[in-house]
Amino acid sequence: MSRPRRRERIAFQGERGAFSEEAIGRLLDPGVDVLPCQRFEDVFHHLKENKVDGAVIPIENTLAGSVYENYDHLQKFELPIVAETKVRIVHNLIAAPGVRYSKIRRVFSHPVALDQCRHFFARNPHIEKVTFYDTAGSVKMIMEQRPPDAAAIASTVAAYTYGGHILRRSIEDDRQNFTRFFLLRTPAYASRMPRRKGRGIQWKTSLVFTTRNIPGALFRCLASFALRDINLTKIESRPLRGKPWEYLFYLDFLGHIEELNVRNALGHLAEIADMTRVLGCYPRGD
Amino acid sequence: MSRPRRRERIAFQGERGAFSEEAIGRLLDPGVDVLPCQRFEDVFHHLKENKVDGAVIPIENTLAGSVYENYDHLQKFELPIVAETKVRIVHNLIAAPGVRYSKIRRVFSHPVALDQCRHFFARNPHIEKVTFYDTAGSVKMIMEQRPPDAAAIASTVAAYTYGGHILRRSIEDDRQNFTRFFLLRTPAYASRMPRRKGRGIQWKTSLVFTTRNIPGALFRCLASFALRDINLTKIESRPLRGKPWEYLFYLDFLGHIEELNVRNALGHLAEIADMTRVLGCYPRGD
Numbered sequence: 084m085s086r087p088r089r090r091e092r093i094a095f096q097g098e099r100g101a102f103s104e105e106a107i108g109r110l111l112d113p114g115v116d117v118l119p120c121q122r123f124e125d126v127f128h129h130l131k132e133n134k135v136d137g138a139v140i141p142i143e144n145t146l147a148g149s150v151y152e153n154y155d156h157l158q159k160f161e162l163p164i165v166a167e168t169k170v171r172i173v174h175n176l177i178a179a180p181g182v183r184y185s186k187i188r189r190v191f192s193h194p195v196a197l198d199q200c201r202h203f204f205a206r207n208p209h210i211e212k213v214t215f216y217d218t219a220g221s222v223k224m225i226m227e228q229r230p231p232d233a234a235a236i237a238s239t240v241a242a243y244t245y246g247g248h249i250l251r252r253s254i255e256d257d258r259q260n261f262t263r264f265f266l267l268r269t270p271a272y273a274s275r276m277p278r279r280k281g282r283g284i285q286w287k288t289s290l291v292f293t294t295r296n297i298p299g300a301l302f303r304c305l306a307s308f309a310l311r312d313i314n315l316t317k318i319e320s321r322p323l324r325g326k327p328w329e330y331l332f333y334l335d336f337l338g339h340i341e342e343l344n345v346r347n348a349l350g351h352l353a354e355i356a357d358m359t360r361v362l363g364c365y366p367r368g369d
Numbered sequence: 370m371s372r373p374r375r376r377e378r379i380a381f382q383g384e385r386g387a388f389s390e391e392a393i394g395r396l397l398d399p400g401v402d403v404l405p406c407q408r409f410e411d412v413f414h415h416l417k418e419n420k421v422d423g424a425v426i427p428i429e430n431t432l433a434g435s436v437y438e439n440y441d442h443l444q445k446f447e448l449p450i451v452a453e454t455k456v457r458i459v460h461n462l463i464a465a466p467g468v469r470y471s472k473i474r475r476v477f478s479h480p481v482a483l484d485q486c487r488h489f490f491a492r493n494p495h496i497e498k499v500t501f502y503d504t505a506g507s508v509k510m511i512m513e514q515r516p517p518d519a520a521a522i523a524s525t526v527a528a529y530t531y532g533g534h535i536l537r538r539s540i541e542d543d544r545q546n547f548t549r550f551f552l553l554r555t556p557a558y559a560s561r562m563p564r565r566k567g568r569g570i571q572w573k574t575s576l577v578f579t580t581r582n583i584p585g586a587l588f589r590c591l592a593s594f595a596l597r598d599i600n601l602t603k604i605e606s607r608p609l610r611g612k613p614w615e616y617l618f619y620l621d622f623l624g625h626i627e628e629l630n631v632r633n634a635l636g637h638l639a640e641i642a643d644m645t646r647v648l649g650c651y652p653r654g655d
Contacts, residue, residue: 257610259612261613298599299594299600302595302601303595305587306588309588313584314584315587315588316614317616320606322434327547328431328602328603
């Protein structure tokens with residue numbers, strides 16, 4: 084008799100019902116177990132120490148920008164990116180069942196979510212914004228404390244998770260609001276994954292590098308890709324610790340690390356950069 | 370009889386004694402009046418509406434990275450950068466006079482400051498970190514409330530401003546901790562400023578641009594500078610609103626906008642970029 088397979092456990096930052104949990108639903112089979120963590124750093128630590136089988140982290144939002152802290156963690160923890168996905172951020176006004184829209188005077192949520200619903204608050208000047216540490220956590224709180232005059236702003240998944248009632252759907256100002264998430268695995272797990280499955284899948288590679296401190300250094304590094312018609316999809320810079328006013332650069336480009344032109348580009352980059360490291364090679368999301 | 374000249378008034382974010390006030394001391398004559406503001410957005414609004422004569426904002430820190438929000442405001446408010454300076458961030462443990470170091474059990478400060486003093490907290494596990502909205506504000510609070518077991522982490526200027534007593538100097542983990550600040554003026558004020566004073570001063574220019582969405586677009590834009598041996602000192606990207614997964618790029622380079630090679634580079638960039646705008650041309654700080 085074969086041993087029943089243990090269910091996978093995936094760490095994420097936030098309360099149950101966070102947008103990261105929506106990303107887990109898109110990246111993995113239904114029925115994985117999840118481990119909510121308080122801080123991004125905890126998510127990385129759990130995976131590094133093999134306490135979970137994977138981690139899902141947000142890396143950038145089309146309105147708020149990169150989740151810079153997670154770039155720093157990617158560099159530090161060396162946990163490979165094996166997949167990406169993009170989630171549309173829909174903010175809903177959620178209250179405990181029985182609470183009527185006309186009674187709402189206070190709305191709790193994470194400051195970024197409150198800020199992304201400015202039009203709603205401008206149209207409703209009698210409603211006060213109250214900052215809370217987490218979007219889904221604000222739903223959890225109003226479901227526990229049942230204030231008769233308060234609502235929360237969070238995802239549809241958060242409303243379902245805690246049994247909240249959606250009073251107004253999609254109250255965000257800008258519908259071009261997407262967050263990109265990465266699925267991280269341990270290096271051992273990633274090395275066992277199939278490298279290329281199926282033709283027609285577009286691949287993406289993420290890497291980090293530092294330039295030498297000479298004029299035109301970044302330009303020369305980007306030449307490794309441009310001269311081979313490799314399309315960059317993102318560049319991000321972060322300060323280099325211990326070297327004030329020098330930077331780490333994070334690049335995403337279209338291509339698989341086993342393609343000849345990508346191998347050549349990475350070889351060329353290694354000649355001219357101070358340090359380079361591939362952070363992951365994964366199918367392009369959506 | 371000539372009318373006495375009105376004292377200049379400069380807006381900054383934070384409480385009196387914030388690191389921004391230290392930057393004001395370096396950028397302007399002593400004796401300017403200051404206007405502390407709650408939010409960065411308020412600082413920009415006050416200058417835009419001519420309620421102050423200038424504004425001083427932090428733009429990047431060598432450990433925490435860019436102050437991304439201020440990049441967004443620079444683009445939106447179109448207030449020219451006329452000077453920069455760099456301030457070394459020294460974190461001190463400050464208590465009300467009479468409070469002894471051995472009695473301290475709680476330390477209040479902004480989360481970034483607390484995070485930059487990890488070694489201090491590791492050596493003192495009996496001391497609890499308590500997050501507060503502002504470093505200087507935490508000194509103000511302990512001087513008002515006089516808790517017998519609490520201290521704050523803030524600048525030397527904050528200690529002087531509120532009469533706090535410095536129990537431990539320079540408790541930050543990493544002394545390579547600098548923040549770069551910009552002085553902003555109104556466009557009218559900046560247009561009256563001398564364009565080039567004195568030889569031997571090195572100039573810097575900051576600009577923002579968007580690329581066309583084609584392969585190699587960023588590389589081509591950087592070529593405008595690299596092909597003329599113009600040295601980039603910083604590149605930053607921020608999401609472009611309304612165009613998911615496209616970016617605004619902010620560049621700083623060494624050179625004055627009236628130098629021939631800089632004029633040529635800007636002309637070349639304008640040919641290949643979708644939008645370009647100079648944010649300021651100012652003497653290199655320090």
